[in-house]
Amino acid sequence: MKKLITVLVFTIAFSALHATSRYQHEKASEELVLNNGTKWKIDQATGNNVGRLQQIAKKFNGHKLVDYHQAGTTLQAGIDLMIKECRMQGPDHLALHKWLEPLMEQVDQLKQATNAASAKNHFSEVKKRLTLFNQYFKV
Secondary structure, eight states, X not given: OHHHHHHHHHHHHHHXXXXXXXXXXXXXXXXOOOBTTBOEEOOHHHHHHHHHHHHHHHHOOOOSHHHHHHHXXXXXXXXXXXXXXXXXXHHHHHHHHHHHHHHXXXXXXXXXXXXXXXXXXXXXXXXXXXXXXXXXXEO
């Protein structure tokens, strides 16, 4: 009887752990590359959201730290919307994460910058990352 209870406890614990981890995104661990020489496919919602992020970066013309912080906040809101609306799965989705995670890190650093020079550098990296998107993805 003790053996049966022990097996049941381990089975339930393993099942709960597995169910929780299924819904978490895998962290992208490899460098972003093309899909056997072709661009990765994205869904329309993701394409639209990335387009909005690119427009935010393109229209930005501030020079003060507060301007960069506001741009970071606006970009973060766009990223949050993209994540909320994302319905992608599989290898294309994992490739998207390889592009998105460094962008998220740069936006976070932009929002936390303590001077305009540092913020300018982080914003430049954000713009590079947004430009890089079109080299690796298509709707």
